[in-house]
Amino acid sequence: CVTYYRPLTNSRELKSYLHSLYVTAAQYNDPVRNPVSVICGGIDGGAYGSDVLSKIYSGLVALRGDGICFVNPPSTTVSETSEGWGWQTCSEIVFPIGIGSNTMFPAQPYNFNSFATSCEKRYAVSPRPHWVTTYYGGHSIKLILNKFGSNIIFYNGLRDPYSSGGVLEDLSDSLVAIQAAQGSHCLDLVPQNLTSDPKWLVDLRNKEVSIIKGWIAQYYVDLQTLGSTKLSINNENKLFSMK
Incomplete structure (x- = not known):
């Protein structure tokens, strides 16, 4: 561990790691792994002591497993997903999300100038905070x-x-909202697990597939109708020209 992990140089590195850990656990808190409950159970259990740092470590071990190194792992190749998302947030979708003074995290108000500087340094691109409303034409989705x-x-x-x-209600017959009370971020797109997926998740995915199949079927109906209409128009034109 000492050989491969860089030692902490300041408390900010630890805070940043824990912030990412907790945020990811909340976002991807799926009903099978239940990372939030796992972390909280570890903290409440306090297997490594009752002081604050020991409880934090207990929660970390509960989620990641027993180990002596977690922060500042060896530099690895950044995934295409991470790099692509970073580029999108800098060039298209600006997320003005800050941290207030009434949360479990240190307060950190959103600072657009700081965000813009990081984007210019990383991608040589300036963020466009009004791109979404300009491109789509307004605030009302x-x-x-x-x-x-x-x-x-x-x-x-x-x-x-x-x-x-998110969009929590249908906007039209073909703009459909589906809620999952026990679902987490993008859970419907995660590859199926035949042994652990709950029935409601299987049913939800089947519902989505059924909706998409309906759209495809309707497309071919419309295509056939359009072809018949064109054929009818062509025949009428031929008759008119013969007269």
């Missing part, structure tokens, strides 16, 4: 999408804190 959107499923796992900003 219901009004805008009803004008040109169709065939979208908005899944929201209500365990995911981001669901509070």
Whole structure:
């Protein structure tokens, strides 16, 4: 561990690691692994002591397993997903999310200038905070999408804190919202596990597949109708030209 992990140089590194750990646990708090309950159970159990740092370590070990090194792992290649998401948040979707003074985390108000500086340093691009409303035409997703959107499923796992900003009700017949009270972030897209997936998750995925199959079937019906209409028009034109 000492050979491969960089030693902590300041408390900010530890705070940043724990912040990422807790946020990820809340976002991906699926009903099988239950990372939030695992962490909280470890903290409450206090297997490594009753002081604050010992309880934090107990929660960490409960989730990640017993070990002596967790923070500052060896540098590895950044995944395409992480790099792509970083690029998107800098070039398209600005998330003005800060931390207030009434949470479990140290207060950290959102600072756009600081965010812009980091984007310019990392990608040589300046963020566009109004890109979304400019591109889509306004703040009301219901009004805008009803004008040109169709065939979208908005899944929201209500365990995911981001669901509070999600689309939680149908916007039209083909702009469909599906809620999962025990679901987490993107759980419907996670590969199935035949041994551990709860029945409600299996049913939810089947519902989504059924909806998508319906869209595809309707597309071919419309395509066939369009072809018949064109054939009829062509025949009428031929008759007109013969006269």
